[in-house]
Amino acid sequence: MKFTINFSANLTAFLLSVFLSVWMTPFIVKTLGVEAFGFVNLTQNVINYFSIITVALSSVVVRFFSVAAHRGEQEKANAYISNYLAASVLISLLLLLPLMSAAFFIDRVMNVPQDLLADVRLSILIGSLLFLLTFLMAGFGAAPFYANKLYITSSIQAVQMLIRVLCVLALFACFTPKIWQIQLAALAGAVIASILSFHFFRKLIPWFSFKLKDLSFRVSKELFQAGTWNSVNQIGVLLFLQIDLLTANLVLGASEAGKYAAIIQFPLLLRSLAGTVASLFAPVITSYYSKGDMDGLVKYANQAVRLNGLLLALPAALLGGLAGPFLTIWLGSSFSSVAPLLYIHAGYLAVSLAFMPLFYIWTAFNQQKTPALVTLLLGAVNVVLAVTLSGPAHLGLYGITLAGAISLVLKNVIFTPLYVSRITGYKKHVFFTGMFGPVFAALFAWAVCEAIQLCITIESWTSLIAAGAAVSCCYAVFAFMLVCTKEERQMVLKRFRKTKGAVNI
Incomplete structure (x- = not known):
């Protein structure tokens, strides 16, 4: 029964994404031009290269939390999330400088027309904030996974997509259309999605509480060691997909x-x-x-x-x-x-x-x-x-x-x-x-x-x-x-x- 509900929600979210892509892509291509449209995805690809670093934590925290929680080890599960949150904040601060450098030197690693250079740079800066916010909030995805209520995640994704589309339409209508406005709209959707993710995490995992005493180098090391090979895997994934x-x-x-x-x-x-x-x-x-x-x-x-x-x-x-x-x-x-x-x-x-x-x-x-x-x-x-x-x-x-x-x-x-x-x-x-x-x-x-x-x-x-x-x-x-x-x-x-x-x- 849970699988049917989860699948229905995921299918609905997918069909919504298909509809929005079919509807929005010709609109954006005609508004910005084919050449400029290419940089919408390219700028996000550049940012995603930094996931090689973040995936070492985000890819394993859900697994470790769920296994511990299924075994009734709530204190251990609590520690995994607490250490993830602390480590993700620290890593995000450390990534700010290289992300800003990527925006500044982007014309040295790909062909960017001069008239689009400023927009591409601003798009990468806004996309970097989106990337870091997604990284920070990844730990809260453990709750729907553990409870096998993935329809919650799909519903949040649907809300995020709708907000992004509405913001793109509003920005294009009120201002001269630019590439960076698409990333700004995506960031607005991610902010709302983050608020919803935190709400459902607290609802599904009421026993969780962030405690300084749970912060442990040993636990963080365990997560990093388990995630190290995921970082290597992520390099391969990026070479495949991006x-x-x-x-x-x-x-x-x-x-x-x-x-x-x-x-x-x-x-x-x-x-x-x-x-x-x-x-x-x-x-x-x-x-x-x-x-x-x-x-x-x-x-x-x-x-x-x-x-x-x-x-x-x-x-x-x-x-x-x-x-x-x-x-x-x-x-x-x-x-x-x-x-x-x-x-x-x-x-x-x-x-x-x-x-x-x-x-x-x-x-x-x-x-x-x-x-x-x-x-x-x-x-x-x-x-x-x-x-x-x-x-x-x-x-x-x-x-x-x-x-x-x-x-x-x-x-x-x-x-x-x-x-x-x-x-x-x-x-x-x-x-x-x-x-x-x-x-x-x-x-x-x-x-x-x-x-x-x-x-x-x-x-x-x-x-x-x-x-x-x-x-x-x-x-x-x-x-x-x-x-x-x-x-x-x-x-x-x-x-x-x-x-x-x-x-x-």
């Missing part, structure tokens, strides 16, 4: 980077959806580990991979199968020529993102050294391939996309299930079995997309939405009848009857 735009800027120029920044949003949203859905399984995985139930953990993780794959297969197939008409309707006919980029993104993401729930197994086991080193290595491979294929090989944006596809498949589809099977002590093939159904379902949905385009011409939002709805219905029937197990079909029907009965009453 090097493509910089590569496009440096190798292909600001204009190509701006075009890529526009179309990459939906692959990034799909990655975000995958991460959000995968996180729904994390509290139960952590709980199984805390109780020492390895058979239950492995069985649940297999189900998580399978369900995650089914949930992601449909949006991935829609993204790839309807890429051409979608880009034409959304951003104009000039973008239809880059639709094959979305074909590539949709294809490899449909397979590779399904395995993301397994990340929480090595987090629960606190076995993060090997994944961190592999992520770093493959992140470096991604950079080398992206530069080589986009530049010397003359593949342009396609080279950058292919580099990401190769690297992520190696990491998620091959390494992840094999490594998790090793640390759990189970057979190597055990975590691969859940992927066959989702892959067939994705291929089916993509084929339906192509069949619809052979029958009708999609040239408006109405026809695009209708096509998407038709594909979704066909996918639902296919998945229910041919992919879901008998037990899963019975469970769905039981919940449907219960919902129908409640409505009739």
Whole structure:
């Protein structure tokens, strides 16, 4: 029941983010221009490089707190949060100078037109405050995770998105539109989200209190040591996710980077959806580990991979199968020529993102050294391939996309299930079995997309939405009848009857 509520809230937040991206991106591109739009994401990418430092704490505090709290060790859990808060304040103060330096010297590390330089610098400064605020508040995310009430986190994210959009509209209407106003709007949303996060933390964890006596070098050292490999992993993650735009800027120029920044949003949203859905399984995985139930953990993780794959297969197939008409309707006919980029993104993401729930197994086991080193290595491979294929090989944006596809498949589809099977002590093939159904379902949905385009011409939002709805219905029937197990079909029907009965009453 909790999973259903959490998933519904996360799906709602995701659909809201999709709607806002579809609506806001053409507005911002037309207002600021394609070249300037590219720096909206690029400036945030520069700031995110500093997460290499902060992730050492923020990535492990939720895990340590939850394990201690599940075991009834409230004093220990209290100490973890207290030490995190103190350390995060100190680290934030130390990061102010390098963040300001990044803003001042930004024109020395990327191609920035002179007329945009001041706006880009101010955008980085405001974005730095947003980054530090997010870091400071990360510890309060432990409460919804521990209580398995992740719908609270999703609801806060939805409020944050709405405030950001409203602030962008207000700033653009009242002042001359600038890049930095988008970061200022995001900061306003983050402030409100922080207030809400603190409120729910106090409500869900009423026994927590910040005490100076809980501050301990030993506890802080424990968190830092556990998070060290997460910092190494974060370097790899940044090389995977946030090097493509910089590569496009440096190798292909600001204009190509701006075009890529526009179309990459939906692959990034799909990655975000995958991460959000995968996180729904994390509290139960952590709980199984805390109780020492390895058979239950492995069985649940297999189900998580399978369900995650089914949930992601449909949006991935829609993204790839309807890429051409979608880009034409959304951003104009000039973008239809880059639709094959979305074909590539949709294809490899449909397979590779399904395995993301397994990340929480090595987090629960606190076995993060090997994944961190592999992520770093493959992140470096991604950079080398992206530069080589986009530049010397003359593949342009396609080279950058292919580099990401190769690297992520190696990491998620091959390494992840094999490594998790090793640390759990189970057979190597055990975590691969859940992927066959989702892959067939994705291929089916993509084929339906192509069949619809052979029958009708999609040239408006109405026809695009209708096509998407038709594909979704066909996918639902296919998945229910041919992919879901008998037990899963019975469970769905039981919940449907219960919902129908409640409505009739």
